[in-house]
Amino acid sequence: MVAKPHLPGRQVPNYNFRMPALDFTARRTAFRKLHQSGCFVIPNPWDIGTARYLRHLGFKALATTSGGFAFSRGLPDGAVSLDAMLSHISEIVASVDLPVNADFESGYADEPDAVARNVRRCVETGVAGLSIEDATGNPEKPLYDLPLAVDRIKAARAAIDASGADVLLTARAECFLVGHADPLRESIRRLQAYAAAGADVLYSPGPTKRDDIQVIVSTVAPKPVNVLLSSNTGLSVADLAELGVRRVSVGSSFARAAWTGFIRVATELAEQGTVTSFEGITPYAELKHFFEQDKNLPR
Numbered sequence: 001m002v003a004k005p006h007l008p009g010r011q012v013p014n015y016n017f018r019m020p021a022l023d024f025t026a027r028r029t030a031f032r033k034l035h036q037s038g039c040f041v042i043p044n045p046w047d048i049g050t051a052r053y054l055r056h057l058g059f060k061a062l063a064t065t066s067g068g069f070a071f072s073r074g075l076p077d078g079a080v081s082l083d084a085m086l087s088h089i090s091e092i093v094a095s096v097d098l099p100v101n102a103d104f105e106s107g108y109a110d111e112p113d114a115v116a117r118n119v120r121r122c123v124e125t126g127v128a129g130l131s132i133e134d135a136t137g138n139p140e141k142p143l144y145d146l147p148l149a150v151d152r153i154k155a156a157r158a159a160i161d162a163s164g165a166d167v168l169l170t171a172r173a174e175c176f177l178v179g180h181a182d183p184l185r186e187s188i189r190r191l192q193a194y195a196a197a198g199a200d201v202l203y204s205p206g207p208t209k210r211d212d213i214q215v216i217v218s219t220v221a222p223k224p225v226n227v228l229l230s231s232n233t234g235l236s237v238a239d240l241a242e243l244g245v246r247r248v249s250v251g252s253s254f255a256r257a258a259w260t261g262f263i264r265v266a267t268e269l270a271e272q273g274t275v276t277s278f279e280g281i282t283p284y285a286e287l288k289h290f291f292e293q294d295k296n297l298p299r
Contacts, residue, residue, distance in 0.1 A: 024126045028166045031061055031099035031128035035168065035201060035224045039241035041248045042226075044103070046072050046255045048095040052294050055096045061128070063101040064092055068255030077252070078137055082108040082118060090125040097298045099128035101170070106133045112148075112155035119159040129168035131203060132156050134190060135178055142178035146190060150197045157198030170226060171199035176206020184212050188219050195223045201247065202226070208233040210243065217244040229253075 034040050042061045045051035046068030054062055067077035069088050080088075089102045104122055107115035115132065122130050134149040136142055144152065153171050160167045171194030175183035187204040195202060203226035207213050213235075217225045224246035229237070230253045237248055265277040 024128070024165070027097075027099040027126075028128045028168075031101070031168060032166060034060060034099075035246055039237065039245055039248065041237055041250075042101060044068060044250050044252065044254060045092065046252075048091060049291070050254065051092050051095045053290070055098055056290070056294065059098070061099040061101065062092065062096060063129075063249055064089055064103045065252045065255060066103045066105050067252035071252070071255055071259065078105065082121075086121055086125060089122065089127060093126040095299060100126075101129035101131065101168070102127045104130045104132060106135055106137065107152060107156065110136070110144075110148075112151045115152050116155040116159040119156045120163060123160060123163045123165050123167050127167060129170060129201070130156075131170035131172050131201075133172040133174050135172075135174040143174065143180070146193060149190065150193050153194045153197040153199055168200040169198065170201040170203050171195075171197070173202075173204040174206075176204060183207075184215065188216060191216070191220050191223075195220055199223070203228075205230075205251065208235070210235065210239070213240070213245065214243050 040060055042063045043054050043059055044063050044065035045054050046065055051062055066080065066085070069085070070077045070080050073080060073084070085105075085108070089100070093100045102122055102125070104119070108118045109115045119130065119132075132153060134144050134152070136144055143149070153169070156169055160169055171191065173187040173190040173194070175187040175190065180186050183204075183206065187207075191202040191204060200223070202216075202220050202223050204216060205228040207216065207227075208231070213227060221244070225244070226247040226249055227240055227245045228251050229235070229240070229248050230251050240248055261277075261281075265275065265281075268277045269275055
C-alpha cells in the first residue's frame with residue numbers, strides 16, 4: 001500500500017513537532033526520517049517572509065531556490081556569488097525551525113577539492129541537506145564528464161562526513177534541463193553512479209511523463225528520488241507518491257508565480273493606467289496580521 005503523501009492545508013498547523021531554534025542535530029534527524037518512507041513536499045521559499053509563511057502552512061521542510069533568490073537580487077540564475085548564496089542560505093536556516101535543504105548549484109567550483117571546501121562552508125550554515133548539480137554552466141559542454149562528476153560527488157560526501165554533521169547529500173543529473181540527446185538514459189546512468197559515490201538522494205529535474213519518472217525511481221531504488229513539480233503536467237503529489245517518489249520540490253516556481261502577479265499588475269498600470277489586476281489580491285491587513293502573530297513564534 002502506498003503511503004499517503006504529506007499535503008499541508010491552510011488551517012493553523014500543529015506545532016508540536018517543532019524543534020528548538022538552532023538545534024541543527026534535531027532538524028537533520030527529522031529530515032533524514034522524512035526520506036525513509038512515504039512522500040513529502042519540500043517547497044522553495046526565496047526570502048524570510050516566504051519561508052515563514054510556508055512553515056505556517058505546515059510544510060515539514062524547506063529548500064532554497066538559487067533561481068528565486070537570484071531574481072530577487074536582480075540577477076539571472078547562476079550569477080549569485082558563493083558568499084552571497086551562503087549568506088542567503090544562513091538567513092533562511094535561521095528564519096525557521098525546520099530542516100532546510102540548500103540548492104547549492106554546482107558547488108561553486110569545478111574541481112573536487114574546491115567543491116569540498118565550499119560544501120564544508122555550506123554545512124556550517126546549519127542546513128539539513130544540500131544538492132550538487134553536474135551542470136557546468138558552459139553551453140558548449142553543459143555537463144561535467146561523468147568521471148569528474150562522480151569525483152565531485154565523492155568530494156562533497158567526504159566533506160560532509162568529515163564535518164560530523166548528518167547532512168543529506170542530493171546529487172542532481174541535469175540532462176533534461178541542458179538538452180541532452182538521450183536525457184532519460186543518461187540521467188539514469190549518472191544517478192546510479194552518484195548513488196555509488198555516496199549520494200543520499202537522487203534528483204533529475206525535468207521529466208514530466210509518468211513512465212519516465214517510474215523508470216528513474218525503479219532503476220535507482222532503494223535510494224529516495226526527488227521530483228521537480230514546476231508546471232501543470234497533470235500529475236499530483238498523490239500520483240508521484242504512487243510512483244514511489246519520496247520528495248517533491250517546486251524549484252523557482254513559487255518565485256515565478258509571484259513575479260507573474262507582479263508583472264501583470266505593473267504592466268497594466270504602465271500601459272493602461274488602470275489597476276483592475278489588483279482585484280482579489282491578498283489584503284494588506286491579512287499579511288500584517290500574519291507577520292504580527294508570526295514574529296513571536298520560534299525561529
